Amino acid sequence: MEPQLQGQVIRQLFFLIGATSVNSILLRKDLCSCRKGMLSSPHQNTPRHREILCFLVEMAAQPSDTLATLKTESETLKTKLEEERAKLHDVELHQVAEKIEALGQFVMKTRRALKGHGNKVLCLDWCKDKRRIVSSSQDGKVIVWDAFTTNKEHAVTMPCTWVMACAYAPSGCAVACGGLDNKCSVYPLSLDKNENLAAKKKSVAMHTNYLSACCFTNSDMQILTSSGDGTCALWDVESGQMLQSFHGHAADVLCLDLAPSETGNTFVSGGCDKKSCVWDMRTGQCVQSFETHESDINSVRYYPSGDAFASGSDDATCRLYDLRADREVAIYSKESIIFGASSVDFSLSGRLLFGGYNDYTINVWDVLKGTRVSILFGHENRVSTLRVSPDGTAFCSGSWDHTLRIWA
Amino acid sequence: MSGSSNIVAMKKIVQQLRFEANINRVKVSQAAADLQQFCIQNALQDPLLTGVSSSTNPFRTQKVCSFL
Numbered sequence: 001m002e003p004q005l006q007g008q009v010i011r012q013l014f015f016l017i018g019a020t021s022v023n024s025i026l027l028r029k030d031l032c033s034c035r036k037g038m039l040s041s042p043h044q045n046t047p048r049h050r051e052i053l054c055f056l057v058e059m060a061a062q063p064s065d066t067l068a069t070l071k072t073e074s075e076t077l078k079t080k081l082e083e084e085r086a087k088l089h090d091v092e093l094h095q096v097a098e099k100i101e102a103l104g105q106f107v108m109k110t111r112r113a114l115k116g117h118g119n120k121v122l123c124l125d126w127c128k129d130k131r132r133i134v135s136s137s138q139d140g141k142v143i144v145w146d147a148f149t150t151n152k153e154h155a156v157t158m159p160c161t162w163v164m165a166c167a168y169a170p171s172g173c174a175v176a177c178g179g180l181d182n183k184c185s186v187y188p189l190s191l192d193k194n195e196n197l198a199a200k201k202k203s204v205a206m207h208t209n210y211l212s213a214c215c216f217t218n219s220d221m222q223i224l225t226s227s228g229d230g231t232c233a234l235w236d237v238e239s240g241q242m243l244q245s246f247h248g249h250a251a252d253v254l255c256l257d258l259a260p261s262e263t264g265n266t267f268v269s270g271g272c273d274k275k276s277c278v279w280d281m282r283t284g285q286c287v288q289s290f291e292t293h294e295s296d297i298n299s300v301r302y303y304p305s306g307d308a309f310a311s312g313s314d315d316a317t318c319r320l321y322d323l324r325a326d327r328e329v330a331i332y333s334k335e336s337i338i339f340g341a342s343s344v345d346f347s348l349s350g351r352l353l354f355g356g357y358n359d360y361t362i363n364v365w366d367v368l369k370g371t372r373v374s375i376l377f378g379h380e381n382r383v384s385t386l387r388v389s390p391d392g393t394a395f396c397s398g399s400w401d402h403t404l405r406i407w408a
Numbered sequence: 409m410s411g412s413s414n415i416v417a418m419k420k421i422v423q424q425l426r427f428e429a430n431i432n433r434v435k436v437s438q439a440a441a442d443l444q445q446f447c448i449q450n451a452l453q454d455p456l457l458t459g460v461s462s463s464t465n466p467f468r469t470q471k472v473c474s475f476l
Contacts (some may be wrong), residue, residue, distance in 0.1 A: 070418040080430060089438055092440075093440045096440040100448070106422065147467070148467070272426035285427075287428075287431070303446075305442075305443070308443060324434040324438075325440075329440060347454050348457075349449075349451045350452065351454065368444055368447060408468055
């Protein structure tokens with residue numbers, strides 16, 4: 001054991017022995033007239049009590065300088081971490097990418113507009129069948145759309161407003177959603193249109209603050225959630241039990257994304273503390289963290305290979321972090337972009353990064369070269385959510401203008 | 409005692425920092441080359457990158473004329 005820890009342990013033992021012995025002395029009727037022990041109530045100000053008090057206060061004063069030493073140790077570790085990271089920073093990503101061809105002009109237009117929400121669209125998710133989309137909005141409605149025909153297949157009214165998170169189950173048979181009700185509820189989708197979906201609702205997750213994001217893991221049986229209470233958690237859908245919780249963010253966690261299945265059991269989360277953390281789902285430990293953004297991180301998304309992830313933030317930049325190099329490798333920003341990015345997603349090959357911004361536009365970035373390829377107009381209010389379809393043929397954006405648009 | 413809970417929190421932070429400082433890292437040049445490699449390998453399978461013709465992309469509107 002380290003000498004510092006040893007010293008701490010000895011001091012704590014001293015305090016414990018001292019306090020318990022004084023406590024028992026004070027409780028003995030022949031030695032002291034007070035009925036309660038020292039630790040539970042303030043007692044008479046007699047000389048003997050004062051002596052004992054002074055002794056114990058001295059003992060208690062010792063741990064505070066350990067706090068100072070811990071603080072200095074954490075500072076030195078932080079600088080050491082930065083040095084380690086800087087050592088490997090031999091080249092920039094866009095320098096490596098200079099040799100490859102620049103992308104040509106992109107023509108992407110709105111191919112479908114999904115209208116039907118009565119208020120701001122907050123979140124959307126694609127089904128694995130590449131055709132259905134679930135979206136949730138501020139008015140408490142969760143709608144399942146058929147993107148090819150723009151028909152609404154199911155609609156659920158949640159008992160709360162601001163449904164900030166929704167997710168499609170991998171099987172396509174259920175959707176999960178949640179928001180200001182602090183819960184994540186799973187609704188099984190039935191083929192019978194007349195059936196009341198709200199009746200079969202199952203409450204899975206319970207947080208102490210709003211639910212900001214949810215995502216099914218590789219099966220319908222487990223859900224990962226993140227919340228305004230600063231934690232993420234993994235739940236079993238059937239029993240509603242929490243399987244693992246993830247603590248480490250100092251403020252609200254706003255977004256999360258699961259690693260692509262080949263690369264293992266990790267996920268990344270981003271929060272209002274400007275930090276993005278990569279977690280090991282089995283142990284609950286944070287394995288890497290990055291703190292280079294200057295404001296809240298609204299959205300995180302893994303690169304298709306699983307070796308990197310991008311994040312979009314209120315500081316008007318999107319950044320790419322490489323997990324093996326353990327550092328930020330690219331920043332996607334322009335002086336003309338001053339509004340925050342609310343949502344980011346990669347195209348199938350990872351060459352394009354789509355970012356939905358609060359200035360009503362969608363910017364398309366060349367991931368390798370760091371330049372903007374295209375800017376898409378169409379929404380009449382801020383873009384709140386953006387997802388590329390599972391087969392990469394199109395992407396869908398949801399906005400505060402109550403509509404969803406499919407671009408291809 | 410609030411003092412001891414601060415210490416516990418600080419200890420956790422220090423432990424976490426020690427853990428993070430000790431992970432294996434790869435040079436940026438290597439990591440960047442791998443990212444680029446992945447992009448190039450998958451570029452042909454990326455419909456948004458290469459563009460898909462109207463006939464195969466279900467989202468592109470097809471103008472169909474039919475004689476009744």
